[in-house]
Amino acid sequence: SQQGEEDPQALSIQEGENATMNCSYKTSINNLQWYRQNSGRGLVHLILIRSNEREKHSGRLRVTLDTSKKSSSLLITASRAADTASYFCATGYNQGGKLIFGQGTELSVKP
Amino acid sequence: DGGITQSPKYLFRKEGQNVTLSCEQNLNHDAMYWYRQDPGQGLRLIYYSQIVNDFQKGDIAEGYSVSREKKESFPLTVTSAQKNPTAFYLCASSIGGAGRIETQYFGPGTRLLVL
Numbered sequence: 001s002q003q004g005e006e007d008p009q010a011l012s013i014q015e016g017e018n019a020t021m022n023c024s025y026k027t028s029i030n031n032l033q034w035y036r037q038n039s040g041r042g043l044v045h046l047i048l049i050r051s052n053e054r055e056k057h058s059g060r061l062r063v064t065l066d067t068s069k070k071s072s073s074l075l076i077t078a079s080r081a082a083d084t085a086s087y088f089c090a091t092g093y094n095q096g097g098k099l100i101f102g103q104g105t106e107l108s109v110k111p
Numbered sequence: 112d113g114g115i116t117q118s119p120k121y122l123f124r125k126e127g128q129n130v131t132l133s134c135e136q137n138l139n140h141d142a143m144y145w146y147r148q149d150p151g152q153g154l155r156l157i158y159y160s161q162i163v164n165d166f167q168k169g170d171i172a173e174g175y176s177v178s179r180e181k182k183e184s185f186p187l188t189v190t191s192a193q194k195n196p197t198a199f200y201l202c203a204s205s206i207g208g209a210g211r212i213e214t215q216y217f218g219p220g221t222r223l224l225v226l
Contacts, residue, residue, distance in 0.1 A: 030212050042201055042217035043154075088153060092212030097142060097161050098169070099212060101154040 004089050004102035012108040019076040021105040023089030024069075031092045032065055032072050033099065036085045043088065046074075081111045114138070117202050117218035124189065124196060125226050132187045132221045134202035142207025143185035144215065147171060148199040157200075160185055161207050189223060197225050 004025040013019055023032070031050045035043040049056045049065045049072065056063050062075040076083055086106050090099040115136040124130045134143065142161045146154040156169030160179040174193025179185055185204075189196045199222050203215040 033214065035217075040199075040220070040222075042219045043203075043215075045214045045216070048214055090215075097207060097212055098144070098156060098159055099215060100156075101146075103153040106151075 004091050004100060006087075006089055006102040006105050008105060009103070010106045010108070012110065013079060015079060015081055015109055015111050017079055017109075019079050019083070019107055019109070021074045021087050021089075021107070022071060023073070023102055024071045025089075025091045025100075026070065027093065028067070029091045030094045032063075033090045033092065034061075034063060034072075034074050035088045035090060035101075037088065037104070038085045046087075076107075079107075079109045081109050083107060084109045115202060115204055115216055115218040117200075117221050119221060120219070122221055122223045123226050124223060127191045129188055129190050130223070132189070132200055132202075132223070134185045134187065134218060136183055136185075136204045136216075136218075138204055138216060139182070140204035140206055140216070141182070142205045142211075143179065144203040144205075145169075145175070145177065145185070145187045146201045146203065148201060148220075154201060157187065196223055198223060 004023050006023050033048045034046045037043045047058050060077045065072045086104045088104045089102045118133045144159040145157040155171050158177040160166035176188045201220050202218045205213050205215045
């Protein structure tokens with residue numbers, strides 16, 4: 001399966017702490033995307049990083065991509081209770097025009 | 112007010128019944144997707160369409176059917192052949208075209224329950 005794997009499956013932290021989630025994949029990609037899902041809702045796109053990029057920032061989010069290790073990480077700095085959600089990585093491949101989603105990391109930020 | 116809408120929010124299916132989930136977008140996107148999400152799981156691709164009047168099977172197409180007669184609409188029918196349809200169904204769209212893999216925009220989802 002081309003599906004990415006995320007770890008940890010669940011993460012519980014205190015407000016103000018940083019949260020790091022990791023994603024690994026198996027074959028060469030065109031881009032890698034991170035999405036957020038609040039319970040019972042649709043997914044919201046957070047950030048897209050292309051295969052020729054190594055790091056991207058968006059507000060409190062920092063994404064890194066290591067194509068040699070076929071892995072990516074999402075860092076949320078100074079977390080807030082409102083960051084509580086599931087976070088998914090999705091990999092886009094050069095053929096097919098579709099994304100492959102990982103199983104997700106469930107983040108709980110306690111006030 | 113651009114976006115992607117799904118209806119209904121909840122849908123109940125009786126055994127042997129076909130049901131259709133609606134997905135509409137006014138983002139002028141070429142590509143549309145249907146995913147299934149089971150509790151605590153990631154998304155699995157059912158069908159996708161990169162252009163009007165064309166669609167491809169995803170990883171779990173058995174028991175489902177779609178049509179793409181209009182750019183803005185991509186309805187999903189869950190047929191009686193789908194023996195375990197209880198799940199959260201998500202529709203998404205993206206700019207698409209020529210196999211591009213860009214940001215996907217998701218609807219709010221439809222939760223399908225079996226009576």
